[in-house]
Amino acid sequence: MTITTKPEIRLTRRVMGIEISPTLAVMNRAQDLMAQGVDVVDFGPGEPDFPTPPSVAEAGKRAIDRGFTKYTNASGMKPLRDAIAERYNRRYGTKLTTDHVIAGTGGKQELFNIILALVDQGDEVIIPSPYWVSFPDQVQFAGGTPVFAPSDPSRQFRPRLAEIEAVATERTRGVILNSPCNPTGAVIAESELAAIVEWCSARDLFLIFDETYEFFVYDGARHVSAIKWFEGHPETIIVVNSMSKTFAMTGWRLGFAVAHPELIGAAGKIQSHSTSNPSSISQAAALEALRGDESEVRRMFEAYRERRAWLVPALNRIKGFCCLDPDGAFYLFPEVKAFFGKAGIVDSQSFADFLLDRARVAVVPGIAFGSDDHVRISYATSLERIKEGVKRIDAALRKL
Template identity: 70%
Template sequence: MLSAGRALSVHTAAARLPRSGQNPIPEIKLTTPTRKPIRLARRIREIQISPTLAVMNRAQKLAAKGIDVVDFGPGEPDFRTPRSISEAGKRAIDEGNTKYTNVLGTTALRSAIADRYKSRYGAHVAMENVIAGSGGKQELFNLMLALVSDGEEVIIPAPYWVSFPDQVAFAGGIPVFAKTEAAEGFRPRLDQIEAVATDRTRGVILNSPSNPTGAVIEEDELRRIVEWCAAREAFLVFDETYEFFVYDGHHHASAMQWFNDHPETVVAVNSMSKTFAMTGWRLGYAVGHRDIISAIGKIQSHSTSNPSSISQAAAVEAFHGHDDDVHRMYEAYCERREWLVPAINAIPGISCSAPDGAFYIFPSVSALFRGNVHDSTSFANFLLDEARVAVVPGTAFGGEGHVRISYATSMDRLREGVARMAAAVKKL
């Protein structure tokens, strides 16, 4: 326990850096030494601090010293939120639209989301099937708390987005990984999921397009997984945060296409963050069975309550006619991806296939491991020291031997970063 007068000082120098994109962890230092270790709850010990953040925090410290680091870490668009969406947020403030809303979100927003799922996927959903929260991350977290009981297993294809396993563990569940193959572009298959299923399996989390691999699941495979989950009375949480960023003729299939047949099974999670470059507005949502939605609404009512009324007003505007803005961002990602994939493959020892979607590549770097550079974390540290280039170690995503490179950055920075990487790896 902290005694009176022993203040906590939170050093957030790194947090003030522009475009961190990785939620830097504030360094917490006690102003006087502690006599006893702080007694923390068991659940906090179950959660890992991601190695992603450790490398990213180092990169941010270097940048804070004025060192020019090419940052391939951020998982956020480098574009500004489209102007008229921001204007809608400003209008909400000016018009006094700054009060609590319904815990699950405003009628206008929830109806707009339901309409979108009706028209995109033919799903029979209304606003009762929708909850808006402070980010897709929050709704994923709420879903695990609502659906997973102690000791139940949740299958997650690996490589996976960093928060999935910890969210399952926090809820008392056990994350179980279904390994996907680099040679198949990391696209998940039903047989990989079946291979790790047990009688304790409670559900599956799928993310397509995937962060970090960019894999987009095949439509037939997805249908089979939905049916398999339904037959076992398992849930399928389907995270389609990157739904609009799919390339080379690949097609985004959503598990919501089968919602009408399996409403107890499928829950979609989505976000304003990537589609509309709205990461800082903190707005995401879930769409599913109304009993699941009201269960997670109960959790939300005792934690954050409604997401920001201002962000909700901006999101309603986003859903009305901003396809051109999304397309403009999509075209920029296409151009960068087309340049980046061959440029990275031209560096001896680094190889990757062209990812189907999202805005990441996930190349293998294990052919370069030698001496002190023996895994993805030491490789990322080496790149930071030798090239002043920040990448995210694959181990954070259950993909050791790889690193994640985000191309949500300008062509100039991509060229600079790749040139530095090519020069640095010659020293290995």
């Protein structure tokens, strides 16, 4: 019998519609075990295991020392927004200016601002699946309905226009793409992206393009930003990006969006009444990162590449694991359904529980990202720990 108690606080329908994912319970359990001193190999982290590059951290310290500790423009200081615009202009030949850019407290905030500015009650937003966990909840929070377009694992989960078209209705308001994708690592093909841009533009839909992991692309895969088509489709394309992963700056909370100035103005209005500007200190550090030589970023990239090259074949040698060679990001998304039906494992959650209990290895259940046949393994951890984790997984699964 289920006993339901009357909630003590009367919460809004808006917030009741949002779930703290129950699947993250396994990650919380892993953290509890680690806090008790248990040696858990943690494949959960969604953030780089490297420190922020010293030159960037120094710029933050200098900002404090020179008293750059006051409010800035609520949408970010002009030199930072200009540096972001110039970086795109240099790489893609765009003609972006300050007014095309907003900087905020993480890419997550800019996604949220943009979604709040574009999605009305009843609007449908198409999201290729598997997807990053916050997309559907942000759409729902805005009153919209997320509609999932399943990507094909036999095509490396790379999203295709046909899959998006198949779920479109007259209520469709826009599409959210994430490339390279968290959790699958899939990088959308340039030709497919071009077709999706045209398709959205012809239907007056928005296209949010989240390229948070743009720098981490391997083995000949090529990342192209949707900004490439911005001049021809300024009302359609919104690019969201972040300092978090590229520059190992997750805790500094600095991300940005690039879009039509009218939309950037709307996002700025929302931001001005919520958090105002992102931390002035983080803005100073981000400016240094964008103006710097990126040698530290390349060093991190090489480490991810080496780990990935070791880890994918090692996982595939474990009988029952089926792991694609992902194009990018720092995640693997292996299929584990061969283990279902054994030792109480019935889905991605119970598989993750099994690994935590029997192998002391933490992975994230795929159901959090829309697929119950998979788990997410982050290789943002040292090669030594990766090798230890694989040894433990192999030993635990052999006993099944």
